[in-house]
Amino acid sequence: MNIKVYVPRDATALSLGAGRVAAAIEREAQRRGLQVQLIRNGSRGLFWLEPLVEVATAAGRHAYGPVSAQDVASLFDAGFLEGRPHPLHLGLTEEIKELKSQQRLTFARVGIVDPVSVDDYLANGGYAGLSRALSMSPAEIVDAVTQSGLRGRGGAAFPTGIKWKTVLDQPPQQKYVTCNADEGDSGTFADRLLMEGDPLMLIEGMTIAGIAVGATQGYIYLRAEYPHAHRTLNEAIAAARAAGYLGPNVLGSGKQFELEVRLGAGAYICGEETSMLESLEGKRGEVRVRPPLPAIKGLFGQPTIVNNVISLASVPVILAKGADFYKNFGTGRSRGTIPLQLAGNIKRGGLIERAFGLTLRELIYDYGAGTASGRPVRAVQVGGPLGAYIPESQLDTAIDYEALSAIGALLGHGGVVVFDDTVDMAGMARYALEFCAKESCGKCTPCRIGSTRGVELMDRVIANIDRERNLQLVEELCDTLLHGSLCGLGGMTPFPVQSALKYFPEDFRKTVQ
């Protein structure tokens, strides 16, 4: 009998030795004359359990982890192929507390399927969204996305359906669908996990987008630092094309949609949508002045959808199960689910997909089990390097766009980086300005020059040189960056700086030895 054993192929699991574990399982099975079908799945996102090995049994999948190559012989001895006990046995995968309590819509198949198998994708509900979309008019598809309440998961939270409608409303001409997979925010990895664990979901979402707005060509702009995602995406695109889901006649509908992956240029600013378009055109990643919007004049001057990986990968389930199904998750104007990424000083880091509305405290303690250091949480940075620092006293804030905005924070791409009470917030404020100086595209003065002046000011504050005067100048500089920058890099750098100043003033007034 062929027993299915799953070992993740994603970058996190590989960095923790999943490749060696997979090889050891194959060797050991061969040595014992056992038939094992090894499937390289995506990660379930429970990083503290990686490499997580799963075995399919009649009762469901049994999980073992974290497994090292040295554990493999003892797993065979214990009878793990039948789901028998072993010190690394975690029980049935779906019963693991941190997984069971999630609400996985976008990540529903991640960890379950072979990421590059169209058959596996179909067997698990894949392409139901595209099939439905092909029976609808373009306007009906766009309307379903609008009605679902989906807002862009890349950071700006702009309603996806409205963006698509702008592209649809442009006269027939060459249009494009571009996927922003630059994923530059610190502590974020949702795009990567999706592309490595269920790339066909993204491919399906992009195909639906193309059919909805009349675009025949799609590009995935993938950060060059994701070689495993690159390989998996290309394998999945080839499989989709071979099965008739991409190409000149998608599923015999007469509609055309092609897809290619383009590697990024290694700069944070290339994630900003107009910079990304410049980079896709083969130019230096520099921000374009808006208007015109990319939806009207985007890639090569043509109407273009620019959406984040998670936004596009949320579309198939909206089409398959209906806008109301999706909309029923969430709270207020934040509808659906959000894949949160827990990182930094955290005991149990990883990906948690939940409906909007759970609190930061629930995320950090119920899923993350507190800090890795065991020390008290002092601050969390939500939304990447330009997100605000939120103090421990505000951890009961709900994770939704409006609730975070009400406390001067933003959700961004859903990254949550935790700091304990040893963090130096003046150093973190300096770091935000230094980050801006290093990553600035140089197009506008407040960001190009102001960020460097900001680092110098912070150095004087930290060294207690004319401190109060320099702190005032930092505040004024933040005001200039906020109101005078051409894009969000300069425009959001004040968030970490000002929140650090507001909630942790004592760190800026330490005695210099």
Ligand SMILES: Cc1cc2nc3c(=O)[nH]c(=O)nc-3n(C[C@H](O)[C@H](O)[C@H](O)COP(=O)(O)O)c2cc1C
């Ligand atoms: C400096 C900067 C960096 C950005 N980096 C990313 C990124 O890595 N990935 C992303 O999807 N969006 C990024 N964005 C947001 C994009 O400009 C854009 O809003 C997004 O790709 C639109 O897709 P969505 O509506 O699906 O979120 C960035 C924005 C700024 C200002």
Ligand code: SF4
């Ligand atoms: S704010 Fe910075 S990154 Fe953005 S356009 Fe201006 S110089 Fe470029």
